[in-house]
Amino acid sequence: MKKFGTKQLIPLAMALMGIVFAWIGFTQLGFWEKEPKAGFFPTIIAIVMVIASIAAFFQTLKEEDKPSYNKDELLVIAGGAAVIAGSFIIGMIPMLFLFVLFWLKVIEKGTPWKHVIIIELLVAAIVLGVFAGWLQVQFPWGIFENFM
Template identity: 85%
Template sequence: MKRFGSKQLIPIAMALMGVVFAVVGFTQLGFWDKEPKAGFFPSIIAVVMVISSVAAFFQTLKEEDKPQYNKNELLVIAGGAGVIAGSFIIGMIPMIFLYVLFWLLVVEKGTPILHIIIIEAIVAVIVLGVFAGWLQVQFPWGLFENFM
């Protein structure tokens, strides 16, 4: 019998997290009422997260070899944890910009500064224009929320 390990536990945890986000998005934030509500995007992402987590779980059951983790995989997880932790301190929007800047400068070494500026501008348009403006996603502002 195949051992149950972290390769199976992570997709299960992500599926459960997706279910929680979907329930909150659909019930508390609202999904659609003549236009997208604040829960529109989180609900869609949560459903995709559940589906992909279930698919990943069944895929891990087919693997026979011992789980091995790549350094780059762990960097992505650490980066996501850093964004979440930093969101409580300086807010999510500034943390997203810092994360993209850090990733391009440190991990993707050799990225020209002009490309970094263009990428940061595109991220700003997407985050502020689409998510904050059009979809009305309420981003956490961290410790600065009391000053706003």
């Protein structure tokens, strides 16, 4: 019998988190009433997350080797945790811009400032235009919420 470890625990935890987010999207934010509501996009992403997590769980059961983690995988997880933590302090949108800036200049090393500015403008257009404007996703604003 295969041992139960982190390779199985993480997909199960992510599936559980996806179920919670889908429930919040359906019950508290609203999904669809003649048009998409604020919970539409988060609920879709949560459902995809549940499906992907279940698939990842079953894939880990087929693996025979001992789990190993490399530095690059942990950097992505640490970056996601930093965005979540920073979202409560300075807000999600400013934190996303800082994350993209940090990732391109520090992790990717050597990205020219011209490219960084273009990418930041594209991120701003997508996040603010599509998610905040069209889909009405309610982002946490942290300390900036009082100014809005």
